[in-house]
Amino acid sequence: MSGTCPEGTVPIRRTSQTNNISGFSFPFAQLVQMNVAGSQQTEAVVDYSTRGPYLGATATVTIWDPHVEPNEYSNTFIMVGGVEPNKMRHGTNVPFINLNYQIAFGWIVSPAYYHDSLPRLHLYLTLNGGDTNCMNYECNLFVHTNNTITLGGSVSPISTMGGPTSHIDIEIHRDLDDIKWWVSYNHVAIGYFPSEAVDRFYYGSLNMRGAIVLNTKPRGKHTSTQMGSGRFPIEGIVSPPI
Numbered sequence: 001m002s003g004t005c006p007e008g009t010v011p012i013r014r015t016s017q018t019n020n021i022s023g024f025s026f027p028f029a030q031l032v033q034m035n036v037a038g039s040q041q042t043e044a045v046v047d048y049s050t051r052g053p054y055l056g057a058t059a060t061v062t063i064w065d066p067h068v069e070p071n072e073y074s075n076t077f078i079m080v081g082g083v084e085p086n087k088m089r090h091g092t093n094v095p096f097i098n099l100n101y102q103i104a105f106g107w108i109v110s111p112a113y114y115h116d117s118l119p120r121l122h123l124y125l126t127l128n129g130g131d132t133n134c135m136n137y138e139c140n141l142f143v144h145t146n147n148t149i150t151l152g153g154s155v156s157p158i159s160t161m162g163g164p165t166s167h168i169d170i171e172i173h174r175d176l177d178d179i180k181w182w183v184s185y186n187h188v189a190i191g192y193f194p195s196e197a198v199d200r201f202y203y204g205s206l207n208m209r210g211a212i213v214l215n216t217k218p219r220g221k222h223t224s225t226q227m228g229s230g231r232f233p234i235e236g237i238v239s240p241p242i
Contacts, residue, residue, distance in 0.1 A: 041217070045227065046210030053203030054080060056173030056181075061106060063119055063166045065158045066226035068109045072214040074225055075122065077106030080172050080181075081206035101201040102126040103172050103193065105183050107155055118154040123183060125193065142183075144191040151190065159229070174203075 057078045066074045081099040108114075108122035113135070125134045125141065134141060136151040144151075159165040171184040179195040179202060215223040 041215045042212050043215050043227075044210055044212040046208050046212075048206060048208040048210075050206050052082075052205040052207070054205070054207050055176075055203065056080060056171065057204070057207045057209065058169065058171040058173075059209050060167050060169050062228070063107060063155050063158050063168060064226075064229045065117065065119055066109055066228065066230045068111060068117060068213075068225045069216070069218050069223055070111050071216055071218075072223060072225045073108055073110035073113070074211070074213045074227055075106060075108040075110075076211045076228060077104045077108075077122075077124075077209070078170055078172060079104040079206075079208040080204035081208070082201045082204050084200055099206060100127070100129050101198060103181055103183075105170050105172055107168070114152065119158065120152050120154050121149075121185060121190075123151050125197075127198070141193055141197040142191055143194055146188060146190045149185050149188060149190050161229070161231070 057080050059078045061076050068074050080103050082101040084100050102125070104124040106122060107119045109117055109119050110122075111117055114120055123136050123142065125139070126132065132139065136142070137144070142151070155168060157164075157166045169184075169186050171187075172181060173184070174181050175192070179199060180192045181198055181201065182192040183190050211227045213223070213225045213227050215225065217223060
């Protein structure tokens with residue numbers, strides 16, 4: 001991502017009708033089940049806590065360019081999930097499948113959605129227990145405030161095997177004075193979901209970070225899509241994917 005928009009304007013990545021991944025979803029609330037409809041399956045490595053309330057999540061993640069099959073994705077992310085206020089019980093476990101709201105942010109390689117194999121900033125929102133699912137600027141709910149950073153923009157430099165590693169800082173947090181959920185990249189705010197979009201998402205009851213891939217079992221075999229660097233720590237990779 002480079003360049004600056006004129007004062008009073010913001011960068012928005014162009015989309016088209018072919019930017020569509022409705023055939024396979026990002027079922028963060030269903031990670032405990034690890035399965036989605038049909039023969040498609042998500043595989044994930046996550047670290048999570050269900051003892052809120054939380055006002056956000058943050059992580060430093062490593063940038064890689066994993067191999068990804070044409071109809072699959074590889075996503076490294078942080079996520080804050082919440083329930084309706086009357087269902088919130090501070091300090092108690094909340095089953096994943098009961099989440100009403102989810103905001104996930106990180107980088108993704110998705111040839112089907114972005115039409116290339118570059119790691120790109122990716123934002124995901126789900127409302128109403130999964131009835132509404134939005135990627136980046138879909139649903140017209142995200143208010144973009146930054147004139148240099150855009151959702152869907154490629155991230156670089158990319159880490160190299162046996163060489164330098166590249167990292168970015170990602171953050172989701174709620175405004176203390178209003179029910180706005182902000183998204184930041186390298187400590188710079190990109191924008192927010194306004195209170196009218198997430199009016200009952202007061203606190204997070206689940207914090208999660210990790211990586212997930214879609215395995216459609218192409219050609220009847222386990223996918224070759226990689227997670228993170230695609231390598232095992234025993235191979236000498238000193239920097240984890242997150």
